[in-house]
Amino acid sequence: MVAIFPGxxxxxxxxxxxEQTPRQDDSESAERLPSGLESRMSEEKxxxxxxxxxxEETIENRSTTSPQPGRGPWPETATAEPLISDSPPxxxxxxxxxxxxxLINAHTWGINSSYGVFxxxxxxxxxxxxxxxxxxxxxxxxxxxxxxxxxxxxxxxTRLYGTRTTLLVGVFLEGLALITASWTKQIWQLFLSQGxxxxxxxxxxxxxxxxxxxxxxxxxxxxxxGIATGGSGIGGMxxxxxxxxxxxxxxxGWAFRILGIVALSVxxxxxxxxxxRHHQVGSIHMAFDRSLxxxxxxxxxxxxxxFSMLGYIVLIFSLPDYATSIGLSAQQGSIIAALLxxxxxxxxPMVGYFxxxxxxxNMAAFMTFSxxxxxxxxxxxxxxxxxxxxxxxxVGTVAxxxxxxxxPVAAEVVGLQTLPSALSITWVLISFPTTFSEPIGLELxxxxxxxxxxxxxxxxxxxxxxxxxxxxxxxxxIGEIERLQEDGRERALRDDDAVREHDSDVGNETAQAGxxxxxxxxxxxxxxxxx
Numbered sequence: 166m167v168a169i170f171p172g173x174x175x176x177x178x179x180x181x182x183x184e185q186t187p188r189q190d191d192s193e194s195a196e197r198l199p200s201g202l203e204s205r206m207s208e209e210k211x212x213x214x215x216x217x218x219x220x221e222e223t224i225e226n227r228s229t230t231s232p233q234p235g236r237g238p239w240p241e242t243a244t245a246e247p248l249i250s251d252s253p254p255x256x257x258x259x260x261x262x263x264x265x266x267x268l269i270n271a272h273t274w275g276i277n278s279s280y281g282v283f284x285x286x287x288x289x290x291x292x293x294x295x296x297x298x299x300x301x302x303x304x305x306x307x308x309x310x311x312x313x314x315x316x317x318x319x320x321x322x323t324r325l326y327g328t329r330t331t332l333l334v335g336v337f338l339e340g341l342a343l344i345t346a347s348w349t350k351q352i353w354q355l356f357l358s359q360g361x362x363x364x365x366x367x368x369x370x371x372x373x374x375x376x377x378x379x380x381x382x383x384x385x386x387x388x389x390x391g392i393a394t395g396g397s398g399i400g401g402m403x404x405x406x407x408x409x410x411x412x413x414x415x416x417x418g419w420a421f422r423i424l425g426i427v428a429l430s431v432x433x434x435x436x437x438x439x440x441x442r443h444h445q446v447g448s449i450h451m452a453f454d455r456s457l458x459x460x461x462x463x464x465x466x467x468x469x470x471x472f473s474m475l476g477y478i479v480l481i482f483s484l485p486d487y488a489t490s491i492g493l494s495a496q497q498g499s500i501i502a503a504l505l506x507x508x509x510x511x512x513x514p515m516v517g518y519f520x521x522x523x524x525x526x527n528m529a530a531f532m533t534f535s536x537x538x539x540x541x542x543x544x545x546x547x548x549x550x551x552x553x554x555x556x557x558x559x560v561g562t563v564a565x566x567x568x569x570x571x572x573p574v575a576a577e578v579v580g581l582q583t584l585p586s587a588l589s590i591t592w593v594l595i596s597f598p599t600t601f602s603e604p605i606g607l608e609l610x611x612x613x614x615x616x617x618x619x620x621x622x623x624x625x626x627x628x629x630x631x632x633x634x635x636x637x638x639x640x641x642x643i644g645e646i647e648r649l650q651e652d653g654r655e656r657a658l659r660d661d662d663a664v665r666e667h668d669s670d671v672g673n674e675t676a677q678a679g680x681x682x683x684x685x686x687x688x689x690x691x692x693x694x695x696x
Contacts, residue, residue, distance in 0.1 A: 255383045262377055268435050269432055270393060274401070275397045276401075277305075277363070278398075278401030278405065279502065280304075281484060283305075284302070285495055286412055288301060293351060293352040302606075302607050303600070304355055308367065310600035311361055323373050323443075323585075328373050332436035335365075335373065336366070336432040339429070340429030341366070343422070345362070346363075347417070374439065375571075375588060376584055377442075380443070384521060386521065387569075387573045394565065398507065398513055398561065400506070402506035406500070454586040462642070466638060467590070473566070476540070476624045476631070479602050479606035479623065481564065483606050485501060487553075487617050500554075504561065505557040508562045511558075512563055515562065520569075526696045528566075534632035536566065538625070640689035643692070646696070
């Protein structure tokens with residue numbers, strides 16, 4: 166009896182067939198084999214057994230690290246099956262999710278961006294007697310800081326009950342906040358409604374939706390994220406103009422009610438349509454992963470967000486009031502706010518598009534520095550309506566760079582699996598500058614002359630500081646890439662049959678690579694490379 170089986174490719178060509186004689190003749194056949202061939206077959210058999218053992222160990226490890234079952238969106242059989250790797254589709258239904266996040270941003274951050282119009286109305290009409298300009302400034306800061314500060318809570322809610330439930334909670338709270346704000350008579354009621362409750366709703370909607378876009382895209386991730394975050398700019402433009410018009414024609418109360426009804430309707434539809442891919446990518450929804458604080462690169466990313474928010478909030482909330490301080494009308498101030506948000510709506514998708522082409526960290530550093538430069542050079546000389554329009558559109562294209570690049574850059578720094586935890590920590594940290602940046606900006610105003618000069622200098626240097634954090638992060642990223650490439654070259658040499666001949670050379674190269682001079686770190690900050 167003769168068994169025929171495909172032979173292994175041993176340099177003689179694939180597809181050959183070997184004949185194996187019956188088992189009792191194996192010893193005789195082995196005696197006829199050359200000694201070199203017999204030794205080679207034994208080595209290959211040992212290697213195959215070792216690979217089989219490694220594969221079994223890998224499968225066992227994957228099965229033990231599968232998501233744990235619970236009441237969230239993961240199935241109960243998750244621990245019984247290996248975690249299946251599913252690469253992002255880079256499109257498809259992901260574009261529907263982009264549209265949903267775009268609309269959610271338009272009806273959360275977009276409505277919040279129109280607070281500059283509300284602030285100008287409160288300051289010029291003394292809507293709540295006895296309240297100071299700092300009280301009104303804290304209302305706007307409270308809504309943003311609350312939205313960011315509750316991100317660990319909303320992240321835990323997403324893990325336990327799923328993305329859709331978290332979004333629906335946010336839909337209800339935001340609608341409730343805007344409608345109840347229409348009946349406020351005292352400043353503390355405004356704090357609770359337009360400040361605290363609106364921030365809670367915006368926080369649940371934002372935290373549950375911000376990490377969805379990177380799960381659907383690879384090469385188009387920054388473009389998709391830029392389009393989605395552009396919703397806040399377009400929404401801010403629309404609602405800045407609409408809010409000012411409604412306040413003048415139908416009053417503050419009905420302006421709040423109409424905003425609440427529209428936001429409730431649009432956000433409800435988006436919450437029902439959007440889909441996440443947490444199970445496919447194996448997302449780790451840990452509300453507060455303290456181990457991230459031990460990573461230098463993550464601390465640099467946090468510094469980028471901290472300084473960006475100190476400048477961003479002052480800019481978007483102060484510009485309408487700055488317009489009235491140089492002699493423009495409240496309506497012209499609302500137009501300036503709308504054009505600033507129009508610039509964000511145009512600029513954020515562009516930042517996302519060019520981030521995919523030129524590098525996400527590169528684009529974040531360059532655009533953030535440009536924003537600081539515009540504030541220091543142009544804003545100080547914007548004394549007329551025409552120049553202020555130019556400045557609002559120009560600075561708007563780069564002012565929201567952090568929101569466009571936060572998720573893609575964080576994914577570059579910590580990876581997709583740890584992204585929800587990293588973003589949760591980031592939102593909590595930047596809740597502090599968003600709370601106090603506008604009060605700081607108003608306190609920096611002077612009593613006479615160019616009253617906003619110190620505020621303008623403060624805003625510009627905060628963006629420059631954020632850009633410096635990104636330059637250092639860029640140097641780290643390039644060094645990380647070089648280290649991985651060096652490890653890959655060493656591994657290739659070790660796998661080479663002639664590794665013994667190169668051992669001395671490899672040792673010398675490794676020693677030279679490990680002893681990098683400090684100047685190389687600074688060179689990586691400015692060298693031309695896509696990161």
